[in-house]
């Protein structure tokens with residue numbers, strides 16, 4: 153815990169850390185009060201591409217936490233930013249996804265079209281159909297680059313783990329033999345973009361998340377201090393068995409705040 157002393161910026165995963173589905177974690181309001189009291193900057197970073205920053209702002213407001221759109225960096229926005237660095241404004245992209253991804257692509261100036269797209273982009277789509285898989289597979293087989301928001305095969309909800317983006321990607325990979333370029337965690341892109349937004353660097357930044365293979369691995373790849381919470385996707389047994397180890401593991405954000413406050417007030 154002592155290594156948290158110099159940390160001035162925190163990259164925070166949401167699902168499984170701040171809430172599970174629509175259920176806030178214990179200590180959620182106090183967590184943000186703590187960050188503000190000690191002037192620790194934060195970015196809420198998520199591989200979930202289904203909803204827009206404004207929708208996360210509303211979701212947290214319902215849980216008693218006030219944040220702004222610019223505090224949220226989902227993989228949908230990072231994916232649209234990546235594509236904007238590769239292709240000109242007005243280029244056509246074909247996307248499988250929900251509103252968050254579609255809005256992010258359009259805000260970067262892309263036209264959503266299945267006709268001669270520069271890329272096939274895949275995010276979570278809870279209305280996935282055979283017809284959508286068929287269309288994506290045909291485009292990718294014809295040589296169109298394949299890009300995916302994130303590799304998570306499951307998504308935590310109050311009932312347990314349900315299928316995520318990685319399941320849709322796996323179906324398309326099975327049909328095409330092609331692996332996508334992943335933009336979200338465990339690639340370091342989201343972490344680096346979050347640090348740029350906070351004006352921070354790896355020495356003064358920590359990342360907190362509930363998944364070893366995405367949150368913790370991307371933190372390690374970006375060179376930032378990594379904190380695992382056991383309140384989401386990872387059990388203590390999975391942690392013990394994994395090659396990917398966090399700098400520290402804690403029960404939840406309440407435990408993190410209690411320990412961090414002790415370090416800062418010593």
Ligand SMILES: [Mg+2]
Pocket residue numbers: 165166167168169361362363384
């Ligand atoms: Mg999570």
